[in-house]
Amino acid sequence: MIGQIPKxxxxxARMKEIGALAxxxxxxxxxxxxxxxxxxxxxxxxxxxxxxxxxxxAVGVCFLMISGEFDLSVxxxxxxxxxxxxxxxxxxxxxxxxxxxxxxxxxxxxFVNGQxxxxxxxxxxxxxxxxxxxxxxxxxxxxxxxxxxxxxxxxFMHYLGGRTAMGLRWSGIWFIVLVIVxxxxxxxxxxxxxxxxxxxxxxxxKAVGIxxxxxxxxxxxxxxxxxALAGFMRFGRFRSVDPTAGRLMELEAIAACVIGGxxxxxxxxxxxxxxxxxxxMGVMRSGLILAGPPPYWYQGFxxxxxxxxxxxxxxxxxxxxxx
Amino acid sequence: MSTETRQNEIVRQQEPRGxxxxxxxxxxxxxxxxxxxxxxxxxxxxxxxKVGYNEVVGLLGDNGAGKSTLIKVLNGFHQPTAxxxxxxxxxxxxxxxxxxxxxxxxxxYQDLALVDLMTITRNFFLGRELQRRVGPFKFLDMPRMNEIxxxxxxxxxxxxxxxxxxxVSFLSGGExxxxxxxxxxxxxxxxxxxxxxxxxxxxxxxxxxxxxxxEAKQNGLSVIMITHNAYEVFDVADRFVVxxxxxxxxxxxxxxxxxxELIEIIAGRK
Numbered sequence: 343m344i345g346q347i348p349k350x351x352x353x354x355a356r357m358k359e360i361g362a363l364a365x366x367x368x369x370x371x372x373x374x375x376x377x378x379x380x381x382x383x384x385x386x387x388x389x390x391x392x393x394x395x396x397x398x399x400a401v402g403v404c405f406l407m408i409s410g411e412f413d414l415s416v417x418x419x420x421x422x423x424x425x426x427x428x429x430x431x432x433x434x435x436x437x438x439x440x441x442x443x444x445x446x447x448x449x450x451x452x453f454v455n456g457q458x459x460x461x462x463x464x465x466x467x468x469x470x471x472x473x474x475x476x477x478x479x480x481x482x483x484x485x486x487x488x489x490x491x492x493x494x495x496x497x498f499m500h501y502l503g504g505r506t507a508m509g510l511r512w513s514g515i516w517f518i519v520l521v522i523v524x525x526x527x528x529x530x531x532x533x534x535x536x537x538x539x540x541x542x543x544x545x546x547x548k549a550v551g552i553x554x555x556x557x558x559x560x561x562x563x564x565x566x567x568x569x570a571l572a573g574f575m576r577f578g579r580f581r582s583v584d585p586t587a588g589r590l591m592e593l594e595a596i597a598a599c600v601i602g603g604x605x606x607x608x609x610x611x612x613x614x615x616x617x618x619x620x621x622x623m624g625v626m627r628s629g630l631i632l633a634g635p636p637p638y639w640y641q642g643f644x645x646x647x648x649x650x651x652x653x654x655x656x657x658x659x660x661x662x663x664x665x
Numbered sequence: 666m667s668t669e670t671r672q673n674e675i676v677r678q679q680e681p682r683g684x685x686x687x688x689x690x691x692x693x694x695x696x697x698x699x700x701x702x703x704x705x706x707x708x709x710x711x712x713x714x715k716v717g718y719n720e721v722v723g724l725l726g727d728n729g730a731g732k733s734t735l736i737k738v739l740n741g742f743h744q745p746t747a748x749x750x751x752x753x754x755x756x757x758x759x760x761x762x763x764x765x766x767x768x769x770x771x772x773x774y775q776d777l778a779l780v781d782l783m784t785i786t787r788n789f790f791l792g793r794e795l796q797r798r799v800g801p802f803k804f805l806d807m808p809r810m811n812e813i814x815x816x817x818x819x820x821x822x823x824x825x826x827x828x829x830x831x832x833v834s835f836l837s838g839g840e841x842x843x844x845x846x847x848x849x850x851x852x853x854x855x856x857x858x859x860x861x862x863x864x865x866x867x868x869x870x871x872x873x874x875x876x877x878x879x880e881a882k883q884n885g886l887s888v889i890m891i892t893h894n895a896y897e898v899f900d901v902a903d904r905f906v907v908x909x910x911x912x913x914x915x916x917x918x919x920x921x922x923x924x925x926e927l928i929e930i931i932a933g934r935k
Contacts, residue, residue, distance in 0.1 A: 356830070530804045532794045535783075539791055542780040549742065549777045550792035551763025609782045663782055664834025 356662050358603035358611065361655045362618035365601065365647060369622060373629030380632050387509045391579070393624035394517035395572045397617055399591055400598040401520050402568030404616035405528065406561040407599055410541035410608030411466040413562065415455060415473035416569035416595060420588030422481050423448045423570035424577035428490040437498040444570050451477065452566030456559040466562075474592060481585045491582035503578025513575035517617075520568065525613040537561065542609025597644065598623060601651045603659070610663065622647065689751035693718050693887050694739060694770070694856055699748030701734055708734040709745075709911045716856060721878060721888045723902035725895060725931050731911040732891045736858050740765040740772045753855075763792070771854035773845030775861045781834040788833055789814040789848050813851065821847040821877055839870025846877045850884060857881055858889045863897045875901050895927035907931055 354360060373380040399416050406413055426447055427440030455473055459466045492499070501512050528534035539547040540557045548554050569588075577583050600606065601622060602615025623644060630640050689695040692715040701709040709731045716722050726732045737743045739750060741759025750757050752768055759765040762772065779788045790810050796803040811829045818829075821843040833841065842862050849857045859878070863871045878888050878901050890898050895905070905922065907915040907930050915930050929935040 526804075530807075532796060532803070532805060535787055535791065535794055535805065538783055538787075539780050542782045543777065545774075545777040546780050546791075549762050549772065549774055551761055551766050552792055605782075609780065663832040 358659075359615040359618055360603075361651050361658060362602045362615050362622060364654075365651055366618055366622045366625065369625055369629065369647070373625065373633055376633040377629070380629055384509065385628060385632070389624045389628045390514050390621070391511045392627065393621045394511070394513040395576050395579075396591060396594055396598065396623065397517050397620035398513070398520055398572035398575065399569045400595040400602075400616040400620045401517075401524050401613055402565035403592075403595040404599040404602070404604055404611055404613055405524055405537065406565040407596070407604050407606070408528065408541045408608060408611040409537045409558055409561045410544065411456075411459065411558055411562065412470055412596070413452075413455060413565045413569075414467065414470040414592045415451060415477055416565065417588035417590065417592040418474050418477035418481065419448050419451055419566050419569040420573040420576070420591055421583060421585060422451075422477050422573075424573040424583045424587075425481055425485065425490055425585065427574060428492050428577060428583050431492050432490060437492070437496055441498075441574055444574060445567055448566040448570030449563045452563035453559070455566065456562035459562070460555050460558060478589075485585040487585055489582045489584045492577075493581055499578045499581065501578075503575045503580075511575075511579065513572075513579065516571070516575065520571075521613055521617045528613055533557075538609055540608075594623060594644075595620075597648050600655075601648060603655050605659070610659065619651075685751065685754060685756070688713075688715050689756075690754040692716060692751070693720075693753065695751040696735065696739055697749045697751065699735075699738055699745045699750070701731075701738055701743060702746045707911060709738065711748075712908065712911070712913055714739075714906060714913075716887050716889055717903075719882060719885060719887060720904065721882050721890065721902045723895070723898040723905045724889055724891045724908070725893060725905055725927060726908035726914070727893060727931055727933075729910070730908040732908055733860065734911075735908065736772065736860065736889065736891060740770050740858065742772075766792070769853065769855035770858065771845075771849035771852065771856070772858040773842065773849070773860060773862070775864060778845050779833045779841055782832055784830045784832055785818065785836075785844065786811050786814040786829045789817070789844060789851075793852065817847040817851045818844070820850075822873065823847070837870060838864075838866035839873055842866070842870075842874045843877060846874075846881060849886070850881060854886060856887045856889070858891070860891045861893075862890055863892065863894065871897060893931060895924045895931065899924040899927070909933060 370381070379385060399420060403413060403416060423444035427444035430440040430443055431437045451473065455466065455470050458464070458469045503511055503513050505511055506515065528537060536547065536552045536557050539552060540554050544554050573588065576587060598619030599611060599616045601619035602612055602617070604611025604615060626643050626647065627640050630643060686695070686697060689697065694716045696712065696714040699709055699712050700707065712731065712735060714735060724732050724735070734743065738745045741762050741764050744760070750759070757768065780791065783791070786807070795806040795810050797806040815829050823840055823843050833844070842859065846857065862874050866874070875897070878890065881888055890902060892898050899919070903919055905915070905917050905919070905927055907927070926935065
């Protein structure tokens with residue numbers, strides 16, 4: 343019960359992001375002690391760039407998770423959308439046409455995911471696991487395994503993944519914008535309220551007149567489209583798309599959401615938490631490289647942090663929110 | 666679409682073609698000869714059911730008698746296979762619970778009344794959130810919703826709620842019913858449907874919930890209470906309707922019967 347927590351701390355404990363915030367601070371403190379190159383502006387900027395691409399995926403995944411569904415196909419969408427966009431642009435069409443086509447395909451994939459889940463009743467975990475494999479297979483087959491590049495100078499590309507002030511990249515700016523927009527939608531709008539209700543208890547949501555299927559469909563499509571956007575940011579940074587891009591990012595995105603306080607069963611979570619979760623993973627990747635141990639440890643550490651943070655988040659949530 | 670236009674639309678779609686039965690004209694809600702089939706299973710067979718103005722009806726029956734299906738047909742959760750629903754003497758065709766809610770029927774389901782992980786305020790206003798406009802955008806008006814929810818909770822006697830942003834998972838069964846009843850009263854419902862309101866709650870809380878039902882009636886609402894415990898609802902209900910195996914079985918005023926007899930009827934021994 344919340345009563346067991348000292349009064350001044352109750353407000354802090356109610357923050358869904360508190361576990362992720364504590365994790366970021368502790369891990370950053372540890373790496374700062376271990377390496378004097380860690381907490382430098384240059385390193386923080388590069389950490390944030392890597393964070394942005396994963397983080398933009400996590401924003402959509404988190405929003406969908408709160409409405410009670412998974413999307414494991416985001417890693418494949420991360421590759422398929424910019425691949426299509428780059429191919430269209432390489433054929434001579436303007437880049438924005440490629441971007442729109444990529445986003446449209448992502449929306450269509452989200453639509454198919456959602457329809458399959460809602461019409462068959464098969465859990466989204468399975469449907470999108472199948473989607474992940476299927477779309478990856480399509481990319482590999484169509485591309486023959488070769489990357490697609492777009493090397494002409496382009497202002498449009500610059501605003502996707504190019505550098506802006508202080509070495510930051512545009513992807514970082516878009517990431518922050520998306521986090522703010524989605525957090526406001528989730529916490530401060532009617533639609534966000536319905537997203538939480540649909541994931542928290544779909545039966546109750548239906549009983550008060552919320553169109554459960556429409557909310558889920560919308561979120562499946564939004565989730566797929568944010569993954570496509572993230573893919574275009576990576577494309578803007580490297581100026582080419584690799585057909586294997588985005589592998590494992592679906593699981594890293596879910597890890598980021600869960601570290602950030604989201605509940606796997608839906609109804610509870612925070613976009614700002616997913617931001618912190620993605621940032622924590624970026625910090626660990628960079629910190630482990632700088633601090634000395636072989637970077638292979640990265641995955642192992644992520645695994646440990648994931649399990650520890652979920653245990654802590656579960657305890658905090660039980661105290662402040664019950665169930 | 667505003668509530669009023671929605672209501673008008675629901676009514677307009679259903680301009681009466683035939684004669685409206687006398688019971689429909691005299692009742693707040695009238696379920697006329699409804700049959701409900703799920704695939705080949707017949708859950709309700711030619712059931713008729715009415716609730717008068719300012720009346721508390723106990724809807725009784727054993728498990729599987731069709732009580733829940735009947736109210737779900739009445740509130741638009743299911744659409745009847747055959748038959749017609751009337752509200753305020755007019756035929757209605759609710760396509761979803763939202764339609765019936767807009768028309769003034771508020772249902773508190775046993776398990777589906779509230780979303781556990783959401784706060785009292787958010788549950789209170791779920792589906793009917795108050796918003797304020799900022800430029801082209803609309804945002805939730807949290808201060809106003811908190812204020813109204815807190816006031817309404819105090820009215821139904823939910824006083825030990827420390828903060829309105831506490832989630833409802835800590836609340837007891839009685840407190841949950843109180844939220845549902847307070848919500849119905851605030852939103853001006855005409856008919857309040859309570860699904861097993863006294864199941865799994867303490868004796869003291871049962872009294873509290875029944876007192877709230879009596880108060881709701883004083884405020885002009887009609888109430889349907891679904892239950893299989895005739896003793897608990899006997900004193901507050903004006904009339905008892907008993908279903909058995911999806912069919913009408915008995916319809917008795919309180920003066921005509923007693924709780925012991927009702928239990929015999931529910932069990933099919935009478």
